[in-house]
Amino acid sequence: MSTMTSTTLSPLESEAVTIFREVAAEFERPVLLFSGGKDSVVMLHLARRAFAPARIPFPIMHVDTGHNFDELIEFRDRTVEEFGVELVVASVQDSIDAGRIKDVSGPRSSRNQLQTVTLLDAITANGFDAVFGGGRRDEERARAKERIYSHRDEFGQWDPKNQRPELWDLYNSRHRRGEHLRIFPLSNWTELDVWEFLRAREVPLPPLYFAHKRQVFSRDGMLMAVNEHVEMLEGEEPFEATVRFRTIGDTTCTAAVESAAFSIDDIVAETSVARITERGATRADDRVSEAGMEDRKRKGYF
């Protein structure tokens, strides 16, 4: 009989796999949010690891602002095909066309916040009762407070002052009809843990994460990619730089960092000594106020 030693599984990976299985066992209609970003890629791989040799027993959903990096959409479609999962696309443009939300305009506009309505509408329309997100507690101070099973009322709202107790690994999945739970299997992972997983499992990623030459311009001390969805302001000049993205949202609110990290090894080395958090370095959306993320999360944001 051929055997293998099971020392390859880290405690964090076991924890995440266990959460995936628990949700599949207790909820009727889970869905995994998939943006093509590195955290959601890790999530998809963990889901596959949880149910092997069976297929992943739930669909994935992309909330599409229409302002994507092309590389990301290509990567998404390739991944969906490889994993044989069902993809649900919730489109912000559709929500705008249906009059559910008003589009924003102007050089500093971003559809980032509009996603909340599209997301909640799609959850309701599909009857999803558990929504897996790749959020990590090390990302941001409001996320640092959130439970692994995070309850959302019928308006999709989070009540941070009244979270359910969550003891041991006994998760409370009960909810009323129309309510749902957000599930965060990567809660206890750090950015470095994510990269170490991607390296150890040799997981393919969108090319945007690796250093490449790109036309950028400087705004608020961040390097934004020159692209059709962002209007440059007076005094903003495009220039070429060698950059990579530490996080990838849509093109209007994600900035690049200068980097010479061309491989995952380089990125792990760079992340180990990083002095600025990934969101601090690259996310315009978190700079709105002291509690920008908390306010968005309360309304049902990711």
Added chain:
Amino acid sequence: MRRLEPLRFATVGSVDDGKSTLIGRLLHDSKSIFEDQLEHVEAVSKKRGNDYVDLALLTDGLRAEREQGITIDVAYRYFSTPRRSFIIADCPGHIQYTRNMVTGASTVDLATVLIDARHGVVEQTRRHSLLVSLLGVPHLVIAVNKMDLVDYSEERFEEIREQFTEFAQKLELRDVTFIPISAFAGDNVVDRSANMNWYEGSTFLNHLESVYVASDDNLIDVRFPVQYVIRPHTNEHQDYRGYAGVPAAGTIKPGDDVIVLPSGLESTIAGIDNFDSLAAGVDTLDHARPGEAVTIRLADNLDVSRGDMICRPHNRPQVTQDLEAMICWMDSEADLTPRTIYTMKHTTRTVRAMVTDLRYRLDINTMHRDEEATSLTLNEIGRVVLRATEPVFVDDYRRNRQTGSFILIDESTNQTVAGGMIRLTNT
């Protein structure tokens, strides 16, 4: 992945004893704070007119917390040193948020109880130490904080040590270490204090880096709660039937004789799989230990489903519908009253249960058992007798934290209303 097992630890203690400041100091002096986070904290401190940088702002992430300068819910923080990585649960000190403290402390290997050197052991010190004891946290650090405000007095430190030791006689604490610190001034947190030469023990960080937790796992009693049945229904794996889960205790090996509860049917372990072993095409993993997510195959085709328990024929948990437990009541809306039916989650098994008797309510301060009590209200602790609608497979919590714990859920509000620790003996 990482060379060392991460250490999960919680900071608990009374409000204003400096829990968040200690974590801020730990992160700051171990150079784990990112520049943008520090800039943010500095800016907010300045905006508020503080004389100094308030490191507590690093963990108090909610608007309401920052407005009031208190911790309402657990904040989780992550940092690593070259020797180990850490997951910190920064727990609230206010009595009304005790349930959040219990949430944070239920999963940790080590708890740090902070004591303000000026005030010594106070009610919240006792409450939190009792909860740490009930939750069976294997290691405890008593960090006597604000030593700078008592002139770094050895005498005062010894006084508090005696105070605590006397009170702790009534608790079940296994490994207790006392460390004099000043989180505000940085003494003995990361760097050794020049102000307390009389103290010869480890600094706080040094202690965290070296505490040995692997021996805390129960490797003897095999307990495998079946979490999820994997049946691929694909051409490639037509006959595959695996039981996914995590050993709650014991080491499982291929060829082991096992029994499945509640059916009592016996079989042997045919193989242990995970994604990597399946991808590599090997027959089985050589073993599975507590905490490792795996999938088990049995040699015989038995009826096994979620909520069943796989164990060794000669070492079984107790199979029972009647339980005794210490519970912590966590519902702010309704009190615990006997005869109400709740949903009970125990391992992967969900049943309904009713509290048939409240034996006593525990007075946190005096440890007095009030046998006249007829109900428990928010944050109270009591000894109860429960009757479940179906058998559950239990061990004493002190022997096994997984098979000895449960939660109760209110069936009308869906709130988690209690955490329970099973007692199989009369203590």
